[in-house]
Amino acid sequence: MRRVAYSVETKFKAVKMKAEGYTTKEIMCELNIRNSTQVKTWWRWYRKGETYRFSQQVGKQYSYNKGLVELSELEQLKLKNRRNQAEIDIFKKVQGIGKEVVPEVVIELVDELKHRHPVKLILEVLNVPKSNYYRWKNKKKTEDTTVKKVKELCEDNHYTYGYRKITALMNQASKQPINHKRVQRIMRENNLNCRVRIKKSKRRGKAYYLTSNKLNGNFRANQPLQVLTTDITYLPFGNSMLYLSSIIDLYNGEIVAYKISDTQDQSLVNDTLNQIDIPEGRLLHSDQGSVYTSHAYYQLCEEKGIIRSMSRKGTPADNAPIECFHSSLKCETFYLNNELNNSNFIVKDIVEKYIENYNNNRIQQKLGYLSPVQYRKLAA
Structure with a gap:
């Protein structure tokens, strides 16, 4: 036209x-x-x-500094005054600007002054090309979106995931892959690092075999319910002491059976074991607690055709997988959120929900960033 x-x-x-x-x-x-x-x-x-x-x-x-001859003297004076005022406003905000200007400073400055002066004039005073400014701005917008997503994932997982797992979740949800170093930097700069539990010192006990240690530190399995470990942990967070007995499958780290009781007796262990049908000839590892060295437990394992294995005395590292799970459970719920002095009902509810989430949603690096249930179903 x-x-x-x-x-x-x-x-x-x-x-x-x-x-x-x-x-x-x-x-x-x-x-x-x-x-x-x-x-x-x-x-x-x-x-x-x-x-x-x-x-x-x-x-x-x-454009500024071009075509001034076309203007009247009054208009030229107004234009020069306007530029001078913009320079004063800008240099009040940023002192000693040299040849190189930090992109973050330019973006912040333009956002603050763009309602008083044209963006083009501000960038000209700063000697910054418009293309650079809008590239920096778009990059910052993308970075802000990434930071927001990382914060959401850390918060949703109660700050129990490190940068590797957060990176895996980011890449699962987005078609554009993100580097783990970038996620690590964002988490470090925004204080989003995983709240790790305090490491306990290891105390090696004297080898004493009631039943030999057939597991011998090999915490791997080639199929479900091939190798399992079990243990009991204290839950001193309610009106009275509670005890959690659980069994973990070393194939995928899934908690396949558990029971919470107010007494640490033989029925707690036997009832936990009776929850699952373990194929004959499979290995079940435990420590040398009295409930595991009892005749009732021995007889139950014999009836089911289960091969028993026991840790050395005073050596929790021999039963590391279940020990680690119990430690994570208490750290990421009761200790992390100061969930103390609750009713026994609330304690049981917290533990049950944690185990359900642990099995179905909590991803693990060794499983290719899948949850135990996802890994088992995928393998099947």
């Missing part, structure tokens, strides 16, 4: 009608103006004090 040149008088009349309250459509009809954008542009120039642009040629883009 051929461009139409309107006279300076027409432009001033359009601006005057706009100031008097006429609509853009009424102005177009009255002055025979084809495009509504034309009226809006003239009105914007008028509000910014750029009426000198009314006398410019059609399609001419005015």
Whole structure:
């Protein structure tokens, strides 16, 4: 479409009608103006004090330090004053700007001053190309979105995941992969690091075999229910002491059976074992606790065809998988959130929900960042 040149008088009349309250459509009809954008542009120039642009040629883009001869002395003086004021405002905010300007400072400065000065003028004073500014701004926007997503994932998982697991979750949810070093930096800068539990010192006990240690530190299995470990842990968080007996499958780290009781007796262990059908000839490892060295436990294992294995005396490392699970359970619930002095009912509810989430949702690096149940189903 051929461009139409309107006279300076027409432009001033359009601006005057706009100031008097006429609509853009009424102005177009009255002055025979084809495009509504034309009226809006003239009105914007008028509000910014750029009426000198009314006398410019059609399609001419005015830029600072160019074309000043086209302006009257008064308009030139206004333009110079405006630039001087912008420089004063900018240099009040940032002292001693050199040849290199930090992108974050430029973005923050433009956001703060863009309501008082044109973005183009601010960037010119800072000697920053527009292309650089908008590239920095888009990069910052992407970074802010990434930081927000990392924060959400850390919060959803109660700050129990390190940067490797958070990276895996990010890559599972997005088609655009993210590097683990970037996630690590974001978590470090925003204080989102995993709240690790205090490491306990290892105390090696004297080898004393009631039943030989057939597991011998080999915490791997090739199929479900091939190798299992069991143990009892204290739950001193309710009205009275509670005890959790659980069995973990070393194939995928899944808790396949558990029971909570207010007494640490033989029925606690036997009832836990009776919850699952373990194929004959499979290995079940435990420590040398009295409930595991009892005749009742021995007889139950014989009836089920289970091969028993026991840790060395005073050596929890021999039963590391179940010990680690019990430690994580208490650290990530009761200790981390100060869940103390609750009723026994609440304690049981917390433990049950944790185990359900642990089996179905909690990802593990050794399982390819899948949960135990997901890994078992995928392998099947």
